Amino acid sequence: MRRALVLLSTAAVVCALAGCNAEGDATKAKTVPRPVLSVVVKPQEDQDVGFAGTIQPRFQTDRGFRVLGRLISRQVDIGDVVAPGQALAQIDPQLLDLTVRGSEADLAKAQAQLANASAAEARISTLFAKQIANQADLDTAKQSLEAASAGVKQAQASLDKAREQRGYAALTADEAGVVTSVNAEVGQMVTAGQKVMTIARTDIREAVVDIPDATARSLRQGEPFAIRLQADPSVTATGKLREIGPQADAATRTRRVKITLDQSVDAFRLGATVTVLPTMPAAAQAVFDIPAAALLERDGKTFVWLLDPGTGTVRSFAVEVAERINGKARIVGQLTAGARIVVAGVNSLSEGQSVKFDEGAAR
Template sequence: MRIALPQSRRALMLVAVLAVLALLLAFVAVRSGPLAPVKVTVARIEERAIAPALFGIGTVEARYTHRIGPTAPGRIASLAVDVGDRVEAGQVLALIDPVDLDQRIAAASGSAGRSAALEQAAASQVTDASARLALARSEATRGEQLFRGGWLTRAALDQRRQALAGAEAALAAAQANRSAAVQDRGRTAAERAALQEQKANLRLVAPKAGLVVRRLAEPGTTVVAGQAVIEVVDPVELWINARFDQTRAGGITAGLPARVVLRSRIDTPMRGSVLRVEPVADAVTEEVLAKVTFDTGAGLPPIGELAEVTIALPARGRTLAVPNAAIHRIGSDVGVWTLRDGDLEFVALKLGVEDPSGWVQVLDGLAKGDQVILHSDRPLTASSRITVVDKLP
């Protein structure tokens, strides 16, 4: 026979069980749940020597690229080289069909002959006009003498003077015709020379020894003046177009040594140096651009390969430094979480250079011996409860 418990006793037992469960949940939440203290590791600010280095990413590029094409429109008749071929200076790379260029040269040659004949005819006209002028001048002089002696009338004298003026005008016209003929012959000769030069430029030759990296058109393709057909580079003259963060690029100058790690040769770094720092930075990515050359020309990488560049900046003396793992950005401020009298505080810093081992120079904001939060298992806020541990799992 079952004995029923009083209603009030059952209610008390239920409340007791719920209270125990609530305490258990609160204990779990405080010790290991979202309300648990954030586990952190700390580090002390110390003075140390900083050997700063600047890290950047770049691609291997040819220092000089020759884009070779015709100076007149035409159709590609033949290509003598392919991608990967090495060429010598003056070697014929391609031939362009001149289309109607030969006919234009022939027409210019005919025009030059016609201009020469016109010049010769004009010279003959000048000779004839000079002779007529001499005769008219002699007749006019004799007429003056006869008129003074009373042997010639005024009308006859005026006729001789008019004949002299006409002869002078005829000579001037003949000389002008000869000058025009000379200029026309020079013009037609220049046109023919220009057409011949255009035809010579339809033989595409290598300006210097190098490597063919691109073939931009195939035989039978019609190209316009100035269109590139073949690209040639000097494989020995390569550099890296490297990009560096503007906030860390202070002090980078030409001549600084560089360590280059190519993606295809991770285990064999190469030595290089900064050739120049570009005067125009990238305003979109906020990066400084620099050209880094290789110290040796042996075994250079293919063009376009990705490279990691580390530039050794001038060393600093002993200075305050903080591990870069402790640095955070909150809004527009860059700083660290510090532990002062057991309370968390975010301190904005003025930072300097960074060395390859991860230490960053502190110019302002911290003092020697200050404790900063190095790592935390959750993001921190000013109201976070923390517990300091030696190592995070």
């Protein structure tokens, strides 16, 4: 019995020691700083703060027929330049021609009735003057004449309408422009108002750019911009800010900005890719190019981990990316020169976590 008690006591001591060791290991694991790679951010010297965009028309219209019909011809295609009054497409005018001829016949009939009513009214007036016809006959003749006159006016209006609709069989260009899309083919039935093609005016062009929300908030309408053609940076133009999107995109946190070109340059064709740069000194901000691996995407927002060398801990900091090029992310403003950020394993860190880093590395 005594031996059994000794064995139980020994086992209890061993279990207690094992539990203490496990708890100590867990505590030790929690307090061990995690090794991370970090860099010290530095602003780019003499770096233009540019944003990529495309050239778009300020005005473009969807063209379609005003009446129902079958498309029998289309004279233009995508990319064709059109002049005011140029024929674009046509529908089968047979039904419209029949309507015109029917209206012409109705007008001829109404005119014949008017002539008959006019002659009858003249005869009754003569007989009334000789006191052969009574007042009732004269009133009836005058009423018939007025009705016949109104019938002629109605028939003439119907004929004018039919001829106007006959003109709708041909689709023409209202202004000079270029065809940017075609939505109907020959032989297809098109309804009134259905889009057949889209024509963009080329006289007023705009650079359409998506700019980070933080930068867009500092812009004002009318601010000047320099516009550079990406295919040939030597080709430049100037423009003024016309419109700023009222709301930032939920996914990219950018606003759409439209900059109207001061002059129409042929090299800036519709759809051409351009770079726009603010020309006002007040818009200049520090530009930081950081590794794209340093970005943490969470809940539709972008963060970086700022490392505090004094405490050896990290904290998340929200940023907005202006551009991503060749594994680099461009941050305009927001960061501070000399700040240290984590560039590897950003998805495995937590707020306030202790880390270990080499102060001499990646400076």
